[in-house]
């Protein structure tokens with residue numbers, strides 16, 4: 001009798017285990033059969049009714065039945081765990097390639113910043129490092145230290161905004177040269193970069209614009225060094241081997257001085273609207289540093305000599321990208337700015 005009951009409990013337990021659909025219901029089934037108050041334990045309590053000969057036989061059968069139930073439980077538990085984990089993974093799956101719901105519109109670097117970064121990158125490869133200076137500059141750095149004394153006609157070359165008797169909005173980045181010569185010891189390879197101001201405004205002039213200045217000071221420096229540096233720079237900046245040409249010019253802080261032209265990058269020297277059909281565009285001024293500038297800063301000449309150059313950033317961008325009007329830089333027109341996104 002008890003044996004049949006045992007068989008029946010085993011059959012129901014195994015069936016219930018196989019039918020359990022969740023870990024929780026499986027656990028409930030286990031308690032229902034194998035728990036202290038469970039049906040299997042109840043059977044065991046009935047063992048007392050058996051004869052001493054029957055007991056060990058039944059005991060063995062009961063053990064086997066219990067093992068079968070436990071085995072079925074373990075198998076089902078494993079299967080449910082795997083299924084539940086699989087379901088969880090599917091449910092919580094995250095597709096990292098999906099665009100976010102509020103993707104911010106990507107901006108673009110302003111062309112002025114783009115040109116500045118690129119010039120700095122090129123000249124750093126030649127060992128130059130960046131210096132800055134004040135925008136409100138003392139008259140003596142903007143002019144005097146650069147060999148432009150008071151009442152010198154060269155002051156007329158630059159329409160100056162005066163802040164007071166002794167201060168101006170710097171009209172060029174060249175005063176950065178004067179600061180560096182005064183505070184650092186040669187040999188020097190520096191770039192000065194930033195905004196400059198002039199009382200001037202028309203299609204090709206803006207009252208505030210940007211310049212980049214290079215200064216090289218070492219022993220035995222010649223125009224050949226200057227020309228080599230600028231030719232390399234032009235090739236790297238415009239991405240083509242364009243010829244450079246030096247036209248004699250005058251700047252009080254350099255002697256000799258030269259204006260630098262390069263072949264028009266837009267037409268590669270053939271002639272177009274940008275270069276007014278000449279095939280050449282002007283990119284800036286340059287020259288060997290005037291000994292007066294070195295001596296003024298306490299740098300021993302001719303032991304130390306140098307060259308310097310200065311380019312207009314807006315102009316470099318106009319030539320490189322074919323920008324038609326200097327005003328476009330400041331109009332904040334997204335259709336213009338977007339063209340420079342990477």
Ligand code: DAH
Nearest residue numbers: 172174285286287308309310
């Ligand atoms: N400072 C000059 C200007 O603003 C540009 C310039 C010319 C800078 C010759 C230089 C230089 O360093 O050597 O027009």
